[in-house]
Amino acid sequence: MLWLYLDFYQLTLDAALHQPLQTPMIVYHPADNRIMQCCQQAQAAGIEVGMGMAQAASLSPSLKVLNYHSDMEAQQLSAIAHQLYQIVSDIVLLPPAHLAIRLDSHLRYYNGLTPLWLTLKNELQRAGRHYHYGSGWSVESAKVLARARCNRLLAAPAAIRQQLQNTAIEHTDLTDKQKQALNRVGIRNLKTLLNLPATELGKRFHNDLIRYVCALNGSKPSPVTFFRPAENFHRHQELSYEADKTAQLIPWLHSLLNELMIFLRLRNTCTAHVYLTLHFRDEAPLKLDVRAATAMAHQKEWQALVELKIEQIVLPAPVVAIALASGTLEEPNGQSNDFFEDRFEYFNQMQLIGRLQARLGAERVLQPQEQNDYRYEPVPRAVANNVSIPALPGYPALCSPIPFPLAQPCRITYGPLRLHTGWWDEQPVCRDYYIAVTETGQYLQIFKDPGQGWFVHGWYC
Amino acid sequence: MNDAEFSLLQLPGIWRAKEGLNVSGCTRQETGHRELDKALNGGFPPSGLVRIRSHLGIGELSLLQSIICQPKSQKLLVFVAAPGLVQAPWLKQLGVDLPQVYVIQPPNDNEALWATEQCLKSGACRMVVLWQTALQPKPARRLQVAATHNHTLCLLMESLQSSRLSLPVTLDLALHPSEQSLYADILKQQGGWPRENIPVRLQHTPDNSAIMKAMAAASPIYSGSSQAG
Incomplete structure (x- = not known):
């Protein structure tokens, strides 16, 4: 068996961050006087998880504070589970903010682990969720790795075993009393604990601990209840x-x-x-x-x-x-009947993109995005937001990644259109753009650079 | 008409050359150009491999605007191995919904064919546009079968500079520039005869005619120079 454990460490914050914020935002647990989650801006101000309210307030004068409710997080978790249920069926809810997903039963359907993982990852990214993850042969072992913020998908038993043995015992579910008892007999890390035979443990320790260690080992997995989507929304x-x-x-x-x-x-x-x-x-x-x-x-x-x-x-x-x-x-x-077609497509789209990314690499599967800049080439500092600027007349269909010198005779049909921008970053542009037709009837986007002559930049397909 | 002949004519892929394919059963997609639609028995086929041979940038994609943008469809539009960066504002001007568009830049021709076949087979795409020179008949056949079985249209954009190989395609088009705008040659089509020199009017780029007109009206000197230029 192969389990994936997802730890959504800022669930309340993710649910609230629908639009970019001006002020730092934190999630606060009033009963414990403890900061539970903090956004990037808050982290930049020096606020850390686990601080008290007074300390946080002294670090940043304008804080947006959300109160922590575990049942609200559980609701969010159920929403995530509903969303992921479209991709994988074996999901275990572990409220308030954890999910375990059984992966091995879907490997055949997705044709391998990488496409399956990429499909899951894309879906979570689309929903804007932040999480730590780990994988293991049981829910418990995956949980330990996720808590240790392993953030790697390990499939080979040897690799999982090695990663587990290198993990500190603090990340396990053992109670303080159990840890003390183990400490007294000289078991101070996971490596020694996992290498002990169960019969030896049985002589000295309570059944709960043996059950847990067996689950951690993968020798005797604990029973789980799988998630079923609700009847009504x-x-x-x-x-x-x-x-x-x-x-x-x-x-x-x-x-x-x-x-x-x-x-x-x-x-x-x-x-x-x-x-x-x-x-x-x-x-x-x-x-x-x-x-x-x-x-x-x-x-x-x-x-x-x-x-x-x-x-x-x-x-x-x-x-x-x-x-x-x-x-x-x-x-x-x-x-x-298009209702069914649509449903069918959604699965296929997720699966197709995962498969393409797995073989070609995520950087070769792109979605064209508008940028709020008039330059035709992608601008380095990603301004791929959805703020649209007034459109220029006549966009080329394709642009060459690097403009090349114009080498064929042509006749100008439109222009000039002067672009003088980007003086504030590394790609300043001062060009007069024209549309020209060659003798073969090709419509080219050409430009004149002051002093450097004529270049072809795009094609009007 | 004997029985054997009659049953043969019931098959959807068989037609009499003098009558043409009975297209009432399948829906053709209109291109919006009257002459071309007439020559194509009503429009583009709904699925299969379609080859378009032309020089890059004569308006070969803008010509098919009504086929490329189908606002009701939720399916994906995929561009594979485009000879440049596909521009989002152009897609938007055509009327395409941007979240439905994916651009794949495979490292070589084989990967491009693999990616195209995956897209066609997935059933998640309504159209795949592939740029490839000198596609061989065997991979073309694979794409044709994948496209027809999954009811997807696959456009194969080929440069006029490469020599023309005969391929198993549903429709084979070539585009040439003309004085007015474009000529389309139907080199081969399923269920119909080839036809040459079909005039197509296309205005896909802005031009300076407004300025020229204004200048001509202002002064007769300019009107002479614009004709010379």
């Missing part, structure tokens, strides 16, 4: 800030609707009814009922309807949380 989302305008609710709704779509796709159903509840701090929650003429399963369709509904209402107070539930689930009717 219901999600509750606390907002990271109080929203007093309905427009601020839209991004949260998008992610909830996306989860609903995944849920529906998984069960081959659609719904004609969605319940949306807005929670306020003091006032009674506002219940909204969104109905569609026919049962739908596409996110875009529902998004448009819910946005229309949301725009109409006036908020009596700032919203602190939203909840989304599906109405009665219906079987899709025969006429909308």
Whole structure:
């Protein structure tokens, strides 16, 4: 058996970080007076996990503080499990923030470990989750490696054994009392513990410890309960800030609707009814009922309807949380057969990209992205955001990675278009761009560099 | 008509040369160019391997805008081994949904063929565009079978500089520039006759005609110089 253990170490933070923040954000456990999670900006300010509130507040004057609730993390975890259930079926939920996934049963389907792992990784990355992971022959051994932040996918038993033996005993699930008892007989690291025969341990120690060591060894795996997706969809989302305008609710709704779509796709159903509840701090929650003429399963369709509904209402107070539930689930009717096609494609797309990346390398499988810069070549400091700039007339279909000298006679049909930009970084550009036609009818994007002559940069395919 | 002949004509891949393929059963994709659609029995085939021979940059992809961008489809559009970097703003101007586009830059021709075949076989793509020179008949046959079985269109872009090999394709097109815009030659098509010199009007780049007109109106001197240029 091969298990993967995922430790989502900043689940509350990931759920809250839908949009880039101006201020550092931390997750705080009031009962323990302990910082549980902190974002990159907070880390840059010197805040660390485990600090007290007073220390954190003294390090950064403007902190955004979220309270830690373990049941909220468990909800998030269940959402992740629903999402991953599309890729792998053997998932074990370990609330509040851990998942164990059995990998060996899917190796044949995915044609190897690397494609399977890349598919999982892509899905988690798409959802914006941060995690540490480890792999082992049992849930327990994978857990120890994940806790030690191994972050490598080991499959060979020898490699797993070696990695386990080099791990400190603190990362195991042993209680302090058990550790003390082991310490008293001279067992101070995992290597000696794992090398002891179970009968020897049995003479001195309690059954619990023997059971745990056997599970760690992989000789006797402990029973697990696999995750089953819920019968009905219901999600509750606390907002990271109080929203007093309905427009601020839209991004949260998008992610909830996306989860609903995944849920529906998984069960081959659609719904004609969605319940949306807005929670306020003091006032009674506002219940909204969104109905569609026919049962739908596409996110875009529902998004448009819910946005229309949301725009109409006036908020009596700032919203602190939203909840989304599906109405009665219906079987899709025969006429909308594209519903099945879509479901089929989603799996295939995930699988295809994983397979291509595994053989060619992730850097050879790309998605074209818009950049908020007028230069035609990729700009070094990745500005691949979705802020669009006004389009220039006539973009070439293909651009040469490096412009090359123009060598054939041609006639200018359009231009000039002067680009004078990038003086603030390493790629300053001052060029006059033209469109030219060669004698063979090719439309080229050419430019004139001051003093250096004419170059071809792109083709209008 | 005897029984044997009649049953043969029931097969979807068999047709009488003088009548052409009965295309009422399968949906053709219109290119939006009337003359070309007429010559192609209504448009592009919905699946299979289609070869397009042309020089790079005469508008060979913009010509097929209506086939490349299908806003309703959720499937992927994949570009394999493009001779340059595919520009996102161009795709957006065509009307393609960017998250559905993948660009694969394989290290060599064999990997490009492998990647294309994987994309076709996965059933997750609606169209794969492959740039390859001198594709041999055997790999072409593989792509053709993969594309037809999975109802995917595979465009093979080939340079006019390479010599033309006869390939098992659904449609074989060649594009030449003309005074007006483009001529399309149908070299081979399943269920129809080849045809040459089909005029296609295409305006895929902006031009300076607006400036020329304005200048000509302002002064007769400029109108003379623009004709000379």
